[in-house]
Amino acid sequence: MRKKLYHGAAYYPELWNEETIEEDLKLMVEAGINVVRMGEFAWSSMEKEEGKIELDFFVKVIEKLNEHGIETVMCTPTPTPPIWLTHNHPERMFVDGNGRVMGHGSRQHICTNNAHFREKAAIITEEIAKAVSHLPGLIAWQLDNEFKCHVSECMCETCRDLWHQWLEERYGTIDHLNDAWGTHIWSQYYHRFDQVPQPVATPFLHNSSLKTMYQLFSYEKIAEFSDEQAAIIRKYSKAPITHNSTTFFHVNNERLYENLDFASFDTYAERKNFHSYLFNCDLWRNFKSGRDYWIMETSPSHSASLESHAAPHQNGYLKAEAVAAYALGGEAFCYWLWRQQRTGCEQPHGSVISAWGKPTVGFENVKEVEAVRKEIQSIILASTPLQAEVAITYSDVAKAFLKTEPHDGLDYRSLVIDFYEKILSAGFHRDLIPENASLKGYKLLFTPFIHYLSEDYLIKATAFVENGGIWIVGPLTGGRTAHHTIHTDAALGALEEQAGVETLYTYPMDGTESKGDFMGLVAPLSIWSSVFEPKKAEVVGRIQDGISEGHAFITEHKRGKGKIVMLGSLPVGDEGDILLKKCLTHYAEEACVLVKTDVSEGTIVAPRAGKMGEVIWVIVNMDGKGGAVTLPNDGKDAITGRIVSKGKCVIGPYEHKVIQF
Amino acid sequence: MRKKLYHGAAYYPELWNEETIEEDLKLMVEAGINVVRMGEFAWSSMEKEEGKIELDFFVKVIEKLNEHGIETVMCTPTPTPPIWLTHNHPERMFVDGNGRVMGHGSRQHICTNNAHFREKAAIITEEIAKAVSHLPGLIAWQLDNEFKCHVSECMCETCRDLWHQWLEERYGTIDHLNDAWGTHIWSQYYHRFDQVPQPVATPFLHNSSLKTMYQLFSYEKIAEFSDEQAAIIRKYSKAPITHNSTTFFHVNNERLYENLDFASFDTYAERKNFHSYLFNCDLWRNFKSGRDYWIMETSPSHSASLESHAAPHQNGYLKAEAVAAYALGGEAFCYWLWRQQRTGCEQPHGSVISAWGKPTVGFENVKEVEAVRKEIQSIILASTPLQAEVAITYSDVAKAFLKTEPHDGLDYRSLVIDFYEKILSAGFHRDLIPENASLKGYKLLFTPFIHYLSEDYLIKATAFVENGGIWIVGPLTGGRTAHHTIHTDAALGALEEQAGVETLYTYPMDGTESKGDFMGLVAPLSIWSSVFEPKKAEVVGRIQDGISEGHAFITEHKRGKGKIVMLGSLPVGDEGDILLKKCLTHYAEEACVLVKTDVSEGTIVAPRAGKMGEVIWVIVNMDGKGGAVTLPNDGKDAITGRIVSKGKCVIGPYEHKVIQF
């Protein structure tokens, strides 16, 4: 791909008549749409009756789009199996944790592990691949749609059997499982794998190991389905394959993208949560390193279903989103959806064109996006996003652990996004990186909220430190084993030796009136915490008041050329924010982090590298209040061509500038 | 009927011994009870064993009551099928949306569509009709009790089959259904009617068409049961038949009363919601035009069950309720219940007499009601409620649409009652009229919150406008088709042409900081809104701020002698109240609405017409704070016989006056 910046929309031609499609094509050209995604829910149109697959309609739409200069991302239609697959087949359906068997009429109603479904899914996918792979306008594939967005773990009998197989593969013998999970607790002990229950109704909580492993099993199974589908397409097509995901869904994104070609995400963050929007950009850029991500779905104005809705964007915000997306490494900015749904359950959702064929409230904003796309395309295509020096590890495995053990309503996504926001608003360029990503090029690494820290990660991060990096570990990191049990050698296992500390105690700081100090600042401490006794480390943050007064909650330990900093607790409230930012800034300075900007809150700088190595700053105001950035040197405004002097550079509400240095 | 004003109570003689019944009769006479309702839960007493029907007891009670001057409304006992109908018959029971099969022990536990139930219900009803129709005290019938008050749509297999039949009758062919519902969305597409699911568990929302149609199907089925029961009774009895309903229940009241003789309702509104009480009076008066309604159930003090209770009425409030009820067109004011339940689940409910046979805290209030009934009876019987000039359409079909698509927690009942309250507190006499009611005699018509506006309604309302009426349409009205889908010709379909507007956009105003102006007033706008571009219409309310600044949210369009006013959004907050009242008052003036009073908030005027056409005002203070009305002319106090001068007329807390002009 990467021959242009894409500006796209999800399109459902199978729901409209020919005349409307013609109208749509003209309007797409007017709106500047150059790519559409289609097919993901069209199984019943493609294979109305079992075995009778008709794809001519889609072939013709792709051709017609191409004639209008619009390229196509083709999807497999597996999220919505037709009635002939589901009717009178409860055994094929998804079963939730309360034993409710899902029925036809919505989506994701079938168990994706059902063998019969898999067989039919393989056939339709192969037929589509055969039919459209050769078409000139076909530039990419999307598998299915938003895997596991509505459902999490399935409890059907197929899954039960696969669960037992998976456990056997993982543990070998039942006694290994019994030991690892400590099943003699509460007499859970199993004699055979086939006795291990799925996490269905019990009077109180299940064993943590069982709960977490069932999530990891489910992660693996959906990824296997994805792998299988991708392999079928690759037999016929060289076009790259993606899947549109989010951090909300019940998937392991890192694993999922392993066998796909590029990463894409959907986002419906409201304007007030623009940091959550940016979080996605900074994360998805790193799922397929060196390959631009796509925003596959976002609303031109507001998301909505029959039962809820978001607030529509202010005018101007969509353009700011698009500039930020392209500048942070996005190749495509696509809407859900082109034409408002006439039926179903998402009629109220924002679209580019209404169901009656007229511009919606978002239409002018879409045209602004197109204008800006043209404006910045050449600059963006001639440059690449700069790698950040600050990295934060993101892990869907950690999300599963925290879902099993939320302590007191903790939610992994919220915790990580809040943490990210502090780094963002301090003006650092940052990468969110998957758990198994390389640490090359980073100077400062954060590993918060990861109950289970793998041996691989520990080795990698320690090497990073030896080579000069500063690694900030915690809070809530390292206290659980791979099986979601407690370490028996030390509270945080092997990490403690590396970090030169002993964890004296772990307990919830909430309600204990504990505070923590760091470099003269003091803030209340919160969440489940580790209290340290330095062994080789130094205390840099000490607990005040509460039941561990005088002990450490932040320590640092020099190793090789770098440092391991243990962050045992979470400073909270306004004072906690200040303390955390101080901590961050302090270690960033110590680590010689340079990719950082003096920018007012609500405005961001996306740094890029031109082909000659020159630095380009894309500055965008995201909060609609306008802002300012300090330019470190004189530069050139790449849009106007004018010289801009170093020093304060003002930016209007939702406006952007591209500065070349 | 209409030979007297009724003052009644629900009575359960089957639960008490002979001695207690004797005691009751004496106490009823003391309390001034002249009608009782009975039999609605007595199936097990009437037909203890299947097929052995014994009704002598009830015959004797009716006779004995009659000897004491107390008339009887006899009920059919179908809400509580006996154990011989239910035990070991799960297939006959009601099934809820989560698949839970209801058990014996409460009420409404059987599916009212079950054929076996219907057969047994027909037999018992016929036997009762035979046994009591000829009795002198028998003045009316009530079918069942509060249809669908505890349950909404049933998901049993009987209903599934009837659903398929109903769909076939409605749509003819499955492809008509597929087209109308747009079922290729999410590959819902059906090949045969028997594949169409009931709206049971799915991973996300069902198709809006399916959800709404299942509600309409259920509405129709319970009405058919009602029709069937009424027909049986009519074979033996000439006494009029009713059913006691509310706007809470899952029925289409308009359809339900179609084949019944008079309308009655139950209300347990707390004193602080007196406008909700009046809402019922103003609505029920119009379900059977020209026929007085009954308040079949209200508490002498407070409603309660084992698990909850309302606040008891203040002393005096009950009397105010009764006066308002009679004055607004009520023929009967009846309590639930006469003697406190000794057992079951409603023991704590307010009653006239306690379970131990003594006056309750409400007893003196009941005696006050009787005094006032006697006081005003001749005046009321010699007059009829004046038709209002202002009408608001009420629609249980709209309620179903809004239940499927509440946007963001919107509730039809609350929306309509709040809207009604503004008209009430502005001093207008008003009718709430069913969707298919005649518009004759009205000058100003409101049609708010009706997602689907039928063609018939549009024709009727347009004719009303042509003849000089002012029709205020919206908010939230007209945006959906009969199948609960989006129009494809215009946002509001054919309505737009009539109203001389084009709807530019529809979206939720919430969170957009939009305001609207009207005649110099400004207020925040809320809920899902339509933004207008006038075609032939004029803009009279314009949007300020937000994303549609400068466009219209209120337009007016002259047609024939009248006007169509489009109200595209809901002004909210204190400023919204003022703006809406201004709007209302303005158009009322323009429409020459005369039946209006200058009355302080919390006090109402119920205007009636005497036999000679003279106007009678029944003034009641409902809020316990007292108030005042401006009398437009000198009149006569019909109770004291004194002349009252025009001008300010003061009314004490919970007091009333009847003024003849």
Added chain:
Amino acid sequence: MRKKLYHGAAYYPELWNEETIEEDLKLMVEAGINVVRMGEFAWSSMEKEEGKIELDFFVKVIEKLNEHGIETVMCTPTPTPPIWLTHNHPERMFVDGNGRVMGHGSRQHICTNNAHFREKAAIITEEIAKAVSHLPGLIAWQLDNEFKCHVSECMCETCRDLWHQWLEERYGTIDHLNDAWGTHIWSQYYHRFDQVPQPVATPFLHNSSLKTMYQLFSYEKIAEFSDEQAAIIRKYSKAPITHNSTTFFHVNNERLYENLDFASFDTYAERKNFHSYLFNCDLWRNFKSGRDYWIMETSPSHSASLESHAAPHQNGYLKAEAVAAYALGGEAFCYWLWRQQRTGCEQPHGSVISAWGKPTVGFENVKEVEAVRKEIQSIILASTPLQAEVAITYSDVAKAFLKTEPHDGLDYRSLVIDFYEKILSAGFHRDLIPENASLKGYKLLFTPFIHYLSEDYLIKATAFVENGGIWIVGPLTGGRTAHHTIHTDAALGALEEQAGVETLYTYPMDGTESKGDFMGLVAPLSIWSSVFEPKKAEVVGRIQDGISEGHAFITEHKRGKGKIVMLGSLPVGDEGDILLKKCLTHYAEEACVLVKTDVSEGTIVAPRAGKMGEVIWVIVNMDGKGGAVTLPNDGKDAITGRIVSKGKCVIGPYEHKVIQF
């Protein structure tokens, strides 16, 4: 027992290896642990395969413990049936009110009434009894663990049949049941016992009688299981038997302890709810009169599971808890748990030793407890808790009635604890006594929140009054019959005659703006109330405002040498607190209550009697703020041996003093 004060911990040696056990033994000695409880979840370790019971491990652990001076409470492992009892046997599992069948993986998953379970439970219990009864360190037994802590009433088919038997035993004929429950209401009427449903899903509430009787049936069945288990053990062992319960669980504690030897409880009250902690001590002391209670479980710091946690105790609080426990009649103060769980679902729970074998944050506090245990042991063993003169009746039967009929979210536990707190904070020594306890020795008796007042109780309490006691009845007491129906002779049945009042009305005071006065104080009235007309009684508290203005809500009636005081309503808010305390103090004075102290809030005095009849005061500060007590006479500090003068005696935060007079 009673040869020492116990300081113990729950221990799970079956989950750890030999080396760890050795380590544990040493650490227990260091921490001063002299008793452990074990075995309660170890069924799968004891009987890994069905029928192959191996108990050597436990025998050896008991012996080893004994060698280290640590005694053992052995448990039966029935709360956690192994997989061979549950796998593929849904018919044996617990079924909840929504029909969900519980699965393996947690605890209490089997129906304790299942015959097969009972058989297997009897065998394992008998084998354990045979194996360990003779061991020197074995000092007591605990049956199962926290009966019905996670589950309430089971709806399985076994229970259904037992329910029918139980009903037949209770009611003899189905018509007695029909009469008692008034089943012709809503046509519930049953022809045979086997038709009476369990309280499963219905469209609205079940009959109150059915709901309450099903709870009482379930109470009885779990007690029968307890009886059965105890009988098996007694065939082999003379050691006393207990069960660890709380007031949260779905058991009738009074009935449960009837056939056990001593009473014990578990408590995880947070520091801020220390009155709730004391409530347990004052109640459990009286379940087995004359026999010290045990605190079988409490956390050294905080309770927690994967999904929630309490705030850890402040340092010092644990010691205060222990002193209070021993002083108020406790023989043992035991932790849950010794070594932090490595697996399962309670890993985060506070413990004495961490999973990695180190002291936890609570360890030093545990050592303080041991120090104080040694300090006060001889004094405690040489004295007994003084009986209080003020008693409050506690009834789990009342809890069941209030669960069926909570009026508006009322909760028996909270109501009684709040009531208790007023008596506690007024400085009275008090006993919470089971419903059937003797009233001997008391002067002032409170009977609040007991919907159903049994005939036996009424006779006993009336005799108490005749002999000079003052009995304060209500609020919410006496209004229901044994079958949970309404009296038909008088609102409060036979109680009214005894109390010399007629109850005019019963209704909820909330929302009526009623106030009540008593001795010059005025406070708002709340909850479901009785309004009295004195017959022989005198009015001492009168209602102001509202709908019963001028009537009585407190009356007193002299009978014999004492008085019955009716308290018809609950004064609430700060004024209500003051009024209630005034009422309490007034009647305490009148009843010549002497066992009372002038103590600041947050500090308590536990009075004990020495062997020579001398009075000993154990003074403990529970709120961490310190406090003061007025000593009525000079005394001796039993710890320091110093003389202390009468008058103000200051006590530090969480500190204690033992004063001998």
